Amino acid sequence: MQDFAAVRSEMGEFWNIRSGLEESVKGFFSAPPEADVVLESLIPEKDFNTAGKGSAEVKNLLKRLGVDPEVLRRVAVAAYEAEINVAAHSRGGMMDSYIHSDLIHVVFRDKGPGIADIAQAMVPGFSTADDMVREMGFGAGLGLPNIQKNADALHITSSAGGSTVLEFLIYFANNER
Amino acid sequence: MLKLSQYQEAIGGVNCTPELDPAEIVIDGGYACDMLSDVMGSAKAGQAWITIMKHLNTIAVASLTGIPAIVFAKGNTPDPSVVEKATVEGICLLSSELDTFSLAGTLYALLNR
Numbered sequence: 001m002q003d004f005a006a007v008r009s010e011m012g013e014f015w016n017i018r019s020g021l022e023e024s025v026k027g028f029f030s031a032p033p034e035a036d037v038v039l040e041s042l043i044p045e046k047d048f049n050t051a052g053k054g055s056a057e058v059k060n061l062l063k064r065l066g067v068d069p070e071v072l073r074r075v076a077v078a079a080y081e082a083e084i085n086v087a088a089h090s091r092g093g094m095m096d097s098y099i100h101s102d103l104i105h106v107v108f109r110d111k112g113p114g115i116a117d118i119a120q121a122m123v124p125g126f127s128t129a130d131d132m133v134r135e136m137g138f139g140a141g142l143g144l145p146n147i148q149k150n151a152d153a154l155h156i157t158s159s160a161g162g163s164t165v166l167e168f169l170i171y172f173a174n175n176e177r
Numbered sequence: 178m179l180k181l182s183q184y185q186e187a188i189g190g191v192n193c194t195p196e197l198d199p200a201e202i203v204i205d206g207g208y209a210c211d212m213l214s215d216v217m218g219s220a221k222a223g224q225a226w227i228t229i230m231k232h233l234n235t236i237a238v239a240s241l242t243g244i245p246a247i248v249f250a251k252g253n254t255p256d257p258s259v260v261e262k263a264t265v266e267g268i269c270l271l272s273s274e275l276d277t278f279s280l281a282g283t284l285y286a287l288l289n290r
Contacts, residue, residue, distance in 0.1 A: 052237040059241065069222070069243070076241040077217045084234075137230045142214035149218065 012118040014156040017149050019080040025153040025169060028105070035098035035105070037061070043086040043093050043108075048136060054095040064103065067172050074150035075104055075170050081143040081165055082108045088133045089133035090164065096105055103152075115158040121134035122148065178205050181246050181269060184225065189285050190248065193260050194215035197269040202245050206288065209281040213238045220244060227280045231255040233262060240266045250277045251277055 017025045025175035040060065041054030059076040069074075079095070086093040086108055093110030115121050120145050129139025148154050152175050157166035185192065192199060201229060206258035208220035209227040213234060220226060222243025228235065231253045231275070237246055246269040254272050263270050265284065 049233055052234065055241065056237070072244060073222065073241070080218065080237065080241050081214065136232060136234060137211050137213040137228075138234075139215050140212040142212070142218055146214055146218045 011159045011162075012115065014118040014122065014154070016151075016154045018085075018152045021152050021171070021175060024171075028103070028169060029155075032098075032105070033100060035100055035162050037097075037099040039097040039099070039175070041083075041097075043083055043095055045090065045092040046087060047133075048087055048138075051083040052145055054097070055083055057104070058097045058099075058104070059143040061099065065099075071170065071172055071174050076104075078108055078147045078150040078168055078170065081146045082168075084138055085143050085166070086110050086123070088129055088138060088160060093163075102173070103169055103171045105167065105169050107165065109165050110163050111135065112161065112163045114133075114160050114162040115156070115164055116160040118156055178203055179244055179284075180204075181225065181271075182283055184248075184287060185271055187287060188271070188273040188280055190247070190273045191254075193255055193270040193272055194268070195223055195266050196264050197267065199246070199269055199271070202269050204246060204284075207281060207284040208244075209277050216244075217242055226285060227277050227284070229253050229277070231259060235259075236262045236266060237269060239263075239268050245269065246271065248273060248280055249273060250280055283288075 043051055055076055062072050090110035096107045098105040124145045125139035125141040127139045133139040152171050153169040156166045181202040185199045204225045206224040206260045208224045210216050211228050211230050216238055220242050225246045228249045229250050231249055249272045252274045
């Protein structure tokens with residue numbers, strides 16, 4: 001039987017919140033309100049044609065809702081990078097998008113095998129991508145940094161051998177400027 | 178600002194998406210790179226993207242980034258499925274025999290006349 005405490009100590013967690021948004025992000029995660037619209041999308045392992053469908057669906061919906069084009073681009077890029085990560089590095093997973101009146105919350109849950117060292121994975125240029133992924137022009141080690149750059153809040157939990165949950169928040173009011 | 182058709186003429190480009198008219202597409206810059214994450218991170222909407230990557234994901238990247246035209250270097254030509262997807266997304270695909278360096282240089286010169 002596995003030692004639960006030992007497993008817990010190996011569990012990695014990463015938070016990055018855009019400066020000035022700490023209070024509202026904490027408020028959101030401490031009591032997440034019910035979303036107005038929920039979109040679900042499956043991300044099969046190593047299927048780079050299906051990866052991207054969820055992002056495209058979200059982008060089209062937000063466009064119809066009149067979201068600022070620059071915010072739209074940030075949501076699309078962050079979501080697509082995360083979808084590609086799930087397809088490239090995991091045994092497949094799910095993308096769930098929760099659309100609220102003022103923000104979007106997107107959650108990616110995969111079936112493992114987890115990230116051994118999240119801090120290392122966040123370093124631009126660090127990648128564990130295989131040759132197939134690299135030949136497609138991915139695997140530059142820029143995916144997670146790109147998500148961090150575009151999201152107002154990024155939260156990752158993972159452990160070696162376990163699954164990874166990556167979630168981000170992007171407010172429709174443009175906080176990047 | 179430059180009409181894509183002017184650039185197409187300068188590089189001897191073949192329009193792989195005949196349903197889209199390069200004379201109706203305006204570009205205001207360019208980005209040359211084969212790493213898709215770098216393009217998503219740094220390319221801007223309205224720029225022409227010069228690359229040798231011609232698989233389906235390049236169309237997704239262009240669409241998400243707001244890139245109206247992709248220029249394939251060294252005679253690379255996309256598969257029909259890629260052309261079909263680009264046409265639906267309204268992204269014009271050009272193919273040229275020139276390499277990335279020459280394509281970028283030509284675009285730079287045209288934009289900075």
